[in-house]
Amino acid sequence: MTPSGRRYGRFPVRVSIDHNACTGHGRCYTLAPDVFESDDSGYGQVRVAEVPPELEDQARAAVRNCPERAISIDER
Amino acid sequence: MQQACDGASGMSGVDDPATGGDVAALPEADVMDVLVDLTEPQPRYLDLIKAGGFLQPMDGLALSADRETTEHILRHHELFSSRVDLNLGNVRPLIPLNVDPPLHSKYRKLLDPLFAPKRMDEQEADITRRVNALIDGFVDRGECNFTDEFADLFPTSVFLGLMGLPEEELPMFLRLRDGILHPEQHDPNAWLDPDARASVMARTGQEIYDYFGALIDERAAHPAGDVISGFLEAEIDGDKLTREDILDICFLFLIAGLDTVSDSLTCFYAFLATHPEHRRMIVEDPSCIPNAVEELLRWESPVPSGVPRVATQDSTLPNGQTVKQGTAVMIIYGAANVDPAECPDSFDVRFDRDTNRHLAFGGGVHRCLGSHLARRELRITLREWHRRIPDYWIKPGHEELQYPPGLRHVKDLTLAWR
Numbered sequence: 001m002t003p004s005g006r007r008y009g010r011f012p013v014r015v016s017i018d019h020n021a022c023t024g025h026g027r028c029y030t031l032a033p034d035v036f037e038s039d040d041s042g043y044g045q046v047r048v049a050e051v052p053p054e055l056e057d058q059a060r061a062a063v064r065n066c067p068e069r070a071i072s073i074d075e076r
Numbered sequence: 077m078q079q080a081c082d083g084a085s086g087m088s089g090v091d092d093p094a095t096g097g098d099v100a101a102l103p104e105a106d107v108m109d110v111l112v113d114l115t116e117p118q119p120r121y122l123d124l125i126k127a128g129g130f131l132q133p134m135d136g137l138a139l140s141a142d143r144e145t146t147e148h149i150l151r152h153h154e155l156f157s158s159r160v161d162l163n164l165g166n167v168r169p170l171i172p173l174n175v176d177p178p179l180h181s182k183y184r185k186l187l188d189p190l191f192a193p194k195r196m197d198e199q200e201a202d203i204t205r206r207v208n209a210l211i212d213g214f215v216d217r218g219e220c221n222f223t224d225e226f227a228d229l230f231p232t233s234v235f236l237g238l239m240g241l242p243e244e245e246l247p248m249f250l251r252l253r254d255g256i257l258h259p260e261q262h263d264p265n266a267w268l269d270p271d272a273r274a275s276v277m278a279r280t281g282q283e284i285y286d287y288f289g290a291l292i293d294e295r296a297a298h299p300a301g302d303v304i305s306g307f308l309e310a311e312i313d314g315d316k317l318t319r320e321d322i323l324d325i326c327f328l329f330l331i332a333g334l335d336t337v338s339d340s341l342t343c344f345y346a347f348l349a350t351h352p353e354h355r356r357m358i359v360e361d362p363s364c365i366p367n368a369v370e371e372l373l374r375w376e377s378p379v380p381s382g383v384p385r386v387a388t389q390d391s392t393l394p395n396g397q398t399v400k401q402g403t404a405v406m407i408i409y410g411a412a413n414v415d416p417a418e419c420p421d422s423f424d425v426r427f428d429r430d431t432n433r434h435l436a437f438g439g440g441v442h443r444c445l446g447s448h449l450a451r452r453e454l455r456i457t458l459r460e461w462h463r464r465i466p467d468y469w470i471k472p473g474h475e476e477l478q479y480p481p482g483l484r485h486v487k488d489l490t491l492a493w494r
Contacts, residue, residue: 021151023439023440023441023443024188024443024447025437025439025443025447026193026447026448026451027433029193030366038192038193038194039192040189040192040194041185041188041189041192042188042189042191042192042193042448043188061430064430064431064433065431065432065433066433067433067434067435067439068151068439068440
């Protein structure tokens with residue numbers, strides 16, 4: 001593990017949206033467009049569930065910025 | 077009244093002895109004042125949070141100011157219903173604002189696609205054109221009344237375009253909006269006399285129902301492929317929308333669509349015109365604009381308190397306080413947006429935040445239907461304006477900014493760049 005506690009290059013992290021909590025603010029697909037996308041109604045959808053290291057920053061930004069805390073990362 | 081250059085940075089409300097002492101009992105007048113004086117509400121929002129966050133200044137009325145309580149209320153619509161009488165000249169609940177799940181979700185399923193980001197992508201060129209057309213009207217003059225010559229006109233024209241409503245009728249729509257949201261503009265007595273106010277709003281409300289009623293009848297006879305024609309075709313669970321359903325959606329659209337972005341723009345530009353460093357950041361790095369929009373939404377919270385909820389039963393909040401059935405709860409989004417528990421440096425306006433989960437568009441299932449459109453308009457305005465008018469300030473002599481009651485907006489914001 002790096003000092004920040006993140007693991008680079010060894011395991012992908014798994015990201016998911018709690019669709020009961022998602023109300024379509026759209027912060028995830030705005031801040032992490034390579035990881036999330038908008039459906040036709042403006043609600044979030046996961047594009048890449050197993051997030052490679054180069055997209056980890058995007059995924060974590062989405063977790064931090066969701067007003068409903070609907071996004072979570074499962075550290076493996 | 078706010079003086080120009082009274083910057084947001086340098087506020088130290090958290091350590092201010094005037095507010096850091098025993099705030100267990102804020103005088104009722106102070107609590108209610110935060111709803112009325114919108115000039116620079118952030119320090120008072122912090123007072124509410126430090127006084128416990130959930131305040132009940134009188135029987136049957138509560139204010140939710142801290143983030144945790146507010147999130148709880150927004151999430152638990154079964155405990156805190158939106159079926160309240162807004163007294164905005166409407167004679168039936170507004171749709172979907174005053175509807176609870178499960179029916180609420182069905183209306184949103186129908187309406188959300190109209191305002192989805194992909195649809196807004198299609199509007200980008202048109203929105204850009206409209207911004208520039210308005211700027212063309214005053215750029216060479218070296219000054220403008222930003223409120224009247226830009227903020228009031230731009231979002232309204234975008235909205236009318238989206239709805240398929242005639243742009244020539246823009247002055248009429250503004251007049252209808254004012255009859256509901258600024259009735260004193262129709263009748264000066266409405267400032268202080270509640271009956272005069274109610275009278276203007278009731279009259280205007282009827283005009284709104286009449287206007288859209290005639291439009292619905294016209295589209296029923298001659299479908300036009302526009303939003304209202306779409307409503308006439310739509311089905312929820314196999315049932316068509318009733319004529320009254322469509323009227324109640326249109327009423328909401330008119331009052332929600334014509335004011336909010338206008339107000340946001342005046343608040344944004346009042347801030348930017350008095351904060352040269354922030355302006356410079358936008359000019360030097362336009363890629364910060366999306367973050368700047370989110371941060372200005374957080375700080376300014378143009379819709380300070382949104383729609384009240386009503387407690388459907390006795391319940392307990394996360395902080396241990398109890399709420400009695402029947403209590404009307406006002407959610408102060410602006411307060412949640414400066415809660416230090418959520419955002420420790422909440423009184424700094426920073427365009428480089430890596431975390432900004434603000435609730436300026438509300439939260440929970442009633443999250444603002446128009447939020448994607450609003451963001452697009454705000455971003456495009458900042459982009460195009462700063463490309464053409466990179467430096468500007470409050471015109472000398474106009475530094476005293478007035479934020480009348482209602483949503484937060486600046487009356488007659490006068491900018492100069494020469």
